[in-house]
Amino acid sequence: MIYVGTASCIYGNQLVTELHLHGIGKFPHLIVRSEDGSADENTGNVLVRFGDMPMNNSMKREVILLNQSAFRVPFRIEGLPGVAKFDSAFRFTKTEGIIEAGKRQTIAVKFQPKASEQDYRDYFNVYTQQGNLISAVVECSGTALGNTVQINHQKLLFGQVVAVSVKRKQEKKKRTAFIHDFKTTRIIELSNPLSSSSPRFQIFTSIDSPFHFSIENGTLSNDGSKLTIIVTFNPTYPMGYYKIVPILIEHQAPLLLELIGTCHTDSGKPPVLNERFISNFKRHVSRHLALYPFEILNDYLNRGKLMLEQTGSLIENEESGLAIENKKDEHDYLVLPFVNPLKDNFLYWFSNEDQTKFEYVSLSETCFLFDQCSLDTTNEWQQSLTVTNLTRGKITFVWLQSDSSAFSISPIEAEIAPLKSTAFRVIFRPTIVDTFYTKHFEGYAFYKNQRDFTLVPDYGVMLPVQVDLTCIGNTLRVNHEVIPICQFDRDILIFPPISDQNSIYQTLTLTNNGTTPLLYRFLSSNDDGNSQFLFKPSNGYIKAGGYTIIIVRYKPIRSNLSTDIHQERITVRLNEREKFDKILHVFATQEKARLAIPNDGHIHALTTCVGLTSETHLQIKSLTRSQVEFHWSLDRTIPSIQIEPETGSFEPYEEKDFVITYKRKDEGKIIMSAKLNCWIGDRSKQGGEVYHVTIHASTRDGFLRAGETHHDLGSIALGTSTTYDLYLTNGGDCLLRYRLFTKQIILDNNQKSTTNNDDQMSILEFISNRDGRGEVDGKAKVCVPCRIHPFSRAYYQIEIFYELLNDSNERLSEHTHHLCTLTVHGVYSHLAFIDILGSQQAASLSKGLLTKAFNLAKINALLAKEPTADELTYAINSHREELDETKFQKLRLKQNPSPLPPLEQPEAISFNFNAAPINSAPSEVHLLLENCSDLDTTFSFLFPKDLQCELEYWARTGDFTEDELNEMKLQDNRIFSIQPKKGILKKGSNVTITISYKHIFAGQHTLPAIFKVGRSRQIMLNLVGTSVEPGECFVQFYSTTHHLLPVELGAQGAPVQQYELYNGGTVPIHFQVDMNQLEQISSSNYGFWVLDCLTPEGILAPNKSFVTQWVFNPLESREYQFNIKIDLENCEPAYLTFIGSGFDKRDMSLEITKTLQENLEINKQLNLNDRLASLTIDRIHFGNLPLFTKQRQITFLKNQSNQDSISFIWHVTNPEQVRHIRIQPG
Helix, strand or coil: CEEEEEEEEEECCEEEEEEEEEEECCCCCEEEEECCCCECCCCCCEEEEEEEEECCCCEEEEEEEEECCCCCEEEEEEECCCCCHHHCCEEECCCEEEECCCCEEEEEEEECCCCCCEEEEEEEEEEECCCCEEEEEEEEEEEEECCCCEECCCEEEEEEEEEEEEEEEECCEEEEEEEECCCEEEEEEEECCCCCCCCEEEECCCCCCCEEECCCEEECCCCCCEEEEEEEECCCCCCEEEEEEEEEECCEEEEEEEEEEEEECCCCECCCCCHHHHHHHHHHHHCCCCCCCHHHHHHHHHCCCEEECCCCCEEECCCCCCCCCCCCCCCCCCCCCCCCHHHHHHHHHCHHHHCCCCCCEEECCCEEEECCCCCCCCCCEEEEEEEEECCCCCEEEEEECCCCCCEEEECCEEEECCCCEEEEEEEECCCCCCCEEEEEEEEEEEEHHHHECCCCCHHHCCCCEEEEEEEEEECCCCCCCCCCCEEECCCEEECCCECCCCCEEEEEEEEECCCCCEEEEEECCCCCCCCCEEEECCEEEECCCCEEEEEEEECCCCCCCCCCEEEEEEEEEECCEEEEEEEEEEEEEECCCCEECHHHHEEECCCEECCCEEEEEEEEEECCCCCEEEEEECCCCCCCEEEECCEEEECCCCEEEEEEEEECCCCEEEEEEEEEEEECCCCCCCCCEEEEEEEEEEEECCCEEECCCEEEEEEEECCCCEEEEEEEEECCCCEEEEEEEEEEEEECCCCCCEEECCCCCCCEEECCCCCCEEEECCCCEEEEEEEECCCCCEEEEEEEEEEEECCCCCECCCCCEEEEEEEEEEECCCEEEEEEEEEECCCCCCHHHHHHHCCHHHHHHHHHCCCCHHHHHCCCCCCCCCCCCCCCHHHHHHCCCCCCCCCCCCCCEEEECCCEECCCCCEEEEEEEEECCCCCEEEEEECHHHHCCCCCHHHCCCCCCHHHHHHHHHHHCCCEEEECCEEEECCCCEEEEEEEECCCCCEEEEEEEEEEECCCCEEEEEEEEEEECCCCCCEECCCCEEECCCEECCCCCCCEEEEEEEECCCCCEEEEECHHHHHHHHHHCCCCCCEEECCCEEEECCCCEEEEEEEECCCCCCEEEEEEEEEECCCCCEEEEEEEEEEECCECCHHHHHHHHHHHCCCCCCCCCCCCEEECCCCCCCCCCCCCCCCCCCCCEEECCCCCCCCCCCCCCCHHHCCCCCCCCC
16 A cells, blocks of 8 residues: 655744655565475475484574565464473474565574484474564474384294202202203394484393393494394293383393293103293183193183184184173283384383283382392391282292392292282391392292193193382481482483373483492482382492493373373482482473364354255364374264364364255255364273354255347258357356256248157257256356257257256256257258250250250259258268179279268169260250258269379289279270369359260260269269261160140140150151050050050161150050150061150149149240350240131340350241241341
C-alpha cells in the first residue's frame, strides 16, 4: 500500500514549512533454502538432512536466508510449540537477526543426538515481521546410530562333563568335593564391523559360575578385527546347566549368549541337555507347563488332558483342557530367541523387575548390604534369605561357591517342597579392615526328579533355572572413608519422546579412575519408590581402574499432570557415604497424541443427490513427533456416513487425508457425532486422547438441463458424420451420475407422418463415453460431444433422454427425463446422366439409340440406389482388388489387397460405341452428368491402369496373359478416352463427359472401368467398341432385348413404336423381318395381330441406321414377350426379344406409370461448344392427337458464333415421316 502524508512545522501561529511524506508498504520476501537446495515436494518444507551419525558426535549443516525485499527484514527461528528445547537434537547457531535488502545470511545447524538408535526429526518456523508471517518451515532430520557389535554364536553347547567325587573332613563336618576329570572349552568372537567408534563391553557373570570367560570386559576396535574369548565349562555339581549371559555394550542393546552343559558324577547322572530338550522346555514355558513336574504332567497325559507333539513337547488338548487347582502362573514369559533383539534384549535384561523371566523360585532379597562391619567386635555377620518354591514339584536348590570368599551361604544345597519356602543364611566373614567386599552368587534350581536320566522320559526333561544374588560389604571403621574418584560418561541423560507405558533405553558407563575399589548404589528420588527411571545393575562393585555399564530404562507412568516433561535428580551413593553422593540429571518427555482438526470439529460433508455417494476430504494434522495410532468410533445407527481410513497411524507431524463418504436413499439432512480416538504405542496398556467430530450432511433431488431444447443439424452426407456439443447443466448443488439414451424417429419427406424404427441402429453416438454414462458436479456445466452419422437418406428426429444412476451405475427409478430434440437430414451424393449426344462418327445416331447403347436407364437406376456401407466408407481414387471375376482376374495377381469393397452389381454396364471402318473418325459420345443431390461431390472414372500398384522389380514376373497384353494395348494407344476423368460437381450443377473410341484396330474391343461417385455409389462399366475391315458386313445390335412402351387396352389406334437397326459396315445390307413368327403370334392370340411390323424389309445404308416401325396392340393386361427373327443379307440372322405390357387405365401399376412419365419427360439440353449452332429443345413430344388435327411446338436455333453468320438445312432421317412433320423455316 502507498502511504502519503504531510508534516507541518508551525512556529507560533505562523506556518514555517511543510514536509511531504511518501511511503510504500510491502510484505517481506524472505527465501529459505538448505545448502543442497532440497525441499519436500508435497509440503514445500526446506529439508536439512544429516543422515546417520554415531553417538557422542556432532555434525553441522547450513541454512541460507536470502532477502529478496527492497528493505531490511528481521527474522526469528523457533521450534514448534510443545517441543522442549532440551528435547531437540538440532541447534541453530543464530535464531534471530536482521538481513539487509538483497543480502543473504548463512546459519549453521548442529545435530547432536541425545540417545542412540533413534530417528530425530524436528520442525522449525522461520518468522518475519515480529512473527506475523511464516516464510518457511525447516525440517531437520537425522539418525543417531548405536554400536553394531556382533557375536558369532548366540548359543554354546558343551555337552557332558564327567567328574569324580571324594570325601574329606573340614571344620568337623562331612562335605563332598568333586575333582574334575576334564573341562570343556568353546570360543566366541566379538566384532565391530559397521561402527565408527570403539565401544566398551562387559560380560555380566560370576567368578563362581561353572562357565568362565577368558575376557570379561574390554574395548572393541573398529578396525575390522575380532576379539576372541574362550569360554570354559568347569562344573562343580552333578546336574544340567542352562544359563543366559548378557554381554553389555555401550550404546547398544545387550547381546544374550545361551550356555548349556551337563555334569555327571558317580552319584548323579542327570539327562544330558541338548537342542531338542531346550526347545521343548521353551515351549513348556510359553504354555505355562514348566511349573509342573513330570509326575503331574504324565498324569494329565494319561488322562487325555495333554497330548504329545511330534517335536516331543506337551500341549494342552483343546477338547478336554486343563483344570489345575490353585493355578497362579499367569505371566507371559520372555523366551529366546527374540524376534526383535534390539528391543527384546533390553526387555530380558529387566525381566526380573517386570516379572517376565521364568523362575522356579523367588528370593526374598537379591542384594545384601553389610555396612561398617567393624572387626573390633566380631568377625562374622549374617543375614537371612528366604527362597520360595513356585512350582508344584519338589525342587533341589544349589548355591555354587568357592571356599576363598568372605561371603558364603549356608546351606549350599536344600530341597524345597512344592509351594514352600526354605531359609538360607548369608554369612559375611571379612579379614581386613577398611576394605570393600563384594560377591556375586549363582544359584541353580531344578526338579529333584531330574537328578537321574532314568527317572524321566524325554518329554519330562526340564532345564534348571539360574538365579543371581549380590552381596556387598565393607569393614570401614568410624570416621574412616575411601574417597571415590569416578566419572559417568555423561551427567545428563535425555530420552527421546515416548508414549505412556512404553519403554526406551540408554546405556550409562561409570568409570573408576581411582586406585581403590568403588561401591555404587542408585537411590530412588521418589518417596513412594515408583520412579519412571530404572537403573540396572542398580548397585555394584568396580575394581580400581575398571568400569561398569549400566542400562537405564524410562517407562512413563500416565498421570494427570498438565506437563509432559519429566525431570528427576538421581542420587548415586558412592562408597556408602552420603558426602560422596553424585547427582545425575535425567530428562524425558512423555508424548501425548495431539491432532489439529479444522473448524473445531464441525465438518460439512458435500451435498449429494438421492442414491449417490459424496466424498468429502478432511485434512487432519498430527502435532506429535511420535507415530500416533487412531481409530474412528462412528454412530452405527447412521450407516449412511462412513470415514476412511477407519484405523491407521499418523507419521510425525503428518497431515492425513480422510474421506467422508455419505450415501442416503431419501432426501433430508442429518447430523452425526463421531469420536476420533488416538494414542501412542500400545493402546491395550493405556488409553489415548479422544476428539469429538460433528458431521453435517444433506441429500437433495437433482435434475439436468440441456443448453438448447431443439437443434437442427441440417443435411449430413451418408458415409460422413458431424459433431454436436451437447451441454448439460446440473441445476442442483450436488454431483449427479447419469446415463443418456436416444429415441430415433424417421420422418417422411413432408415431415408430417412419423415412423418409429426401434430396430434400426441409432445414428447418434456419444464420443467421450459410448454408453452415455457420465457425471457432473453441482451447479456445473459439462460438454458431451456427440457424433451423428445417418445411415440412409431420410429425415431423422432424435429425442435425447436421461436417467439418474447410483454409484453402481444402476437406475435410481423407472422415471426418465427428456433433455432435447435433434433433427437431421441424411443425404447422399446422387449423380445422373440426363442427356446424351453423339459427334463425329456417332453424329448420325439418334438420342434414343445412344440411350440404349449406353444403357442410361440402367446406370441411372443404379446411381439412384442408396449406397452400401462399404461404398460410403471409401472415396474415389482408391485401389481395389476385386472388380470383376472374369474381366479383372489379372488385377488380383498384380495388386495388393484393396480397401475398396466388392461391387454389389450383378453385371457391368456396357457403353456400346457404334461400329465403323478402321481409320474412320473417332466415335464420340457426350453425356450430360448432373448432381441431383444437395451436396457437393466428386466423381471419377478409373481404368485398370489407375487401379494398379507399382510393384518392386523383384516382384515382376515378366510374363503377361493375352488379356493383359490386349488391355495394355488399348490403354497405351488410348483407344478409349474419357474427358474429364474426374472432377467436383457442386449441388445442382452439371458437366459434359466426353467418351471417345478410336477406330484404328480391327475387331471388338472391351475395356473395363469404374465410375465412382465420392463417398457414394460405384458402378462397374465396360467400354465396348468395334472397328471393321473395308468391305466387311456388320449390323450392330446394342441389345437383343427391346422394351416396348406399355399400351392401354381398348384404346383406338395403337401407337407406332420404333426399333433402330444400325449398319456399322462399309456395304449396304438388305434386311427382312420374318413375318411367319408374327403370324404365329397372331394365331396364338385368337387371330388378333398383337404385334405387327410396318417395315418388314429394307436396306441398311453403310454407317446409317434404319428405323423399323412396330405396332403393339395387346389384348390383355399382362406382359407379352415376342421372339423376332430378322434375316440379314450375307450375315447371320438376328434374333431379338420384344417385351411389352398391356394395362388397364383403371388399374395402372406404379411401374407402368413411371415408364410413361419418363417417356414424356423432357430433359435438359446438352450443348456442345464446338458446334456452330444449337437447339434449345432437341426432342419434341407431341403426345396423342386426334386425326386431322395440327399441333405446333417451337424450338430455337442458336448461332454459337459471335462473328459469323451460318446457313442451315433440315435433314430428315426417316423420309416416310416427312408428310406428317413440317419444319419452318426449312
